[in-house]
Amino acid sequence: MQTVSENKSFGGIQGVYSHASDACGCDMTFGLFLPEQAAEGPVPVLWYLSGLTCTHENAMVKAGAQAWAAEAGIALVFPDTSPRGEGVADDEAYDLGKGAGFYVNATEKPWAPHFRMWDYVTEELPNIITANFAIAEDRQAITGHSMGGHGALTMAMRLPGRFRSVSAFAPIAHPSQSDWGRKQLAAYLGADESLWAPHDSTLLMKRLGFDGPVLIDQGSKDQFLELLKPEALAQAMMERRQNGTFRMQPGYDHSYFFVSSFMHDHIAFHAEALYGN
Numbered sequence: 622m623q624t625v626s627e628n629k630s631f632g633g634i635q636g637v638y639s640h641a642s643d644a645c646g647c648d649m650t651f652g653l654f655l656p657e658q659a660a661e662g663p664v665p666v667l668w669y670l671s672g673l674t675c676t677h678e679n680a681m682v683k684a685g686a687q688a689w690a691a692e693a694g695i696a697l698v699f700p701d702t703s704p705r706g707e708g709v710a711d712d713e714a715y716d717l718g719k720g721a722g723f724y725v726n727a728t729e730k731p732w733a734p735h736f737r738m739w740d741y742v743t744e745e746l747p748n749i750i751t752a753n754f755a756i757a758e759d760r761q762a763i764t765g766h767s768m769g770g771h772g773a774l775t776m777a778m779r780l781p782g783r784f785r786s787v788s789a790f791a792p793i794a795h796p797s798q799s800d801w802g803r804k805q806l807a808a809y810l811g812a813d814e815s816l817w818a819p820h821d822s823t824l825l826m827k828r829l830g831f832d833g834p835v836l837i838d839q840g841s842k843d844q845f846l847e848l849l850k851p852e853a854l855a856q857a858m859m860e861r862r863q864n865g866t867f868r869m870q871p872g873y874d875h876s877y878f879f880v881s882s883f884m885h886d887h888i889a890f891h892a893e894a895l896y897g898n
């Protein structure tokens with residue numbers, strides 16, 4: 622693992638690190654904020670998964686999360702959204718290929734050799750951060766924005782016991798029924814839609830739910846509402862009687878101005894779950 626940069630931030634350190642990834646078969650870069658409490662011993666961690674077109678950097682510089690994470694004594698991890706590098710397949714469209722890994726393990730050409738973001742985020746990167754930093758493995762929570770909200774929700778529901786709480790900002794909530802989903806799941810996983818279901822939060826909510834608290838925020842003026850399908854997830858949460866809160870936030874769009882407006886709420890929500898018994 623190489624240190625790309627380390628900057629003091631709110632008493633802690635905002636680092637950027639790169640490493641050779643076995644899962645993705647290329648070099649990967651991630652951001653990690655460690656609060657100053659990490660000097661005393663392992664701290665809880667909140668994963669933040671980003672959306673389409675993002676790298677590790679967007680949320681790290683625009684979500685305004687470090688101040689609240691420092692206050693709560695929580696580390697933040699900002700993974701990249703896809704494999705990178707010259708030998709990695711890509712598409713001209715912004716919503717497929719690089720910057721659009723959709724947090725799945727691709728099985729189809731030309732994506733299969735590198736696009737293994739599910740394994741990267743759920744297996745390889747957790748091992749790297751717990752081996753190298755003062756992170757409490759038994760106190761993890763996860764959140765994300767848009768495609769990252771989709772990743773956070775699917776990981777939380779499919780890995781019971783891993784995360785104490787899950788939240789999402791404007792998640793892609795029902796990708797198997799959306800143009801933000803059908804195209805990508807077909808490209809990465811093939812035409813058999815039964816293989817898409819484990820990557821659809823609405824279907825997972827109906828089938829599995831989450832054994833912990835859920836918080837979803839969605840802007841009412843989000844320009845991608847028709848693609849995100851928040852009402853499908855809200856309905857599934859009700860049907861499941863899921864422990865959770867779904868908030869429509871009047872007037873907010875899809876941007877990081879929306880994400881940063883509610884970041885304090887999300888970190889406080891996760892802190893309660895992470896510091897409880």
Ligand SMILES: N[C@@H](CCC(=O)N[C@@H](CS)C(=O)NCC(=O)O)C(=O)O
Nearest residue numbers: 672673674675679715767768876877
């Ligand atoms: N570029 C696309 C939208 C992509 C987009 O909105 N990406 C969101 C996540 S889905 C984002 O976080 N973009 C990067 C940023 O705002 O920093 C478009 O204009 O249609």
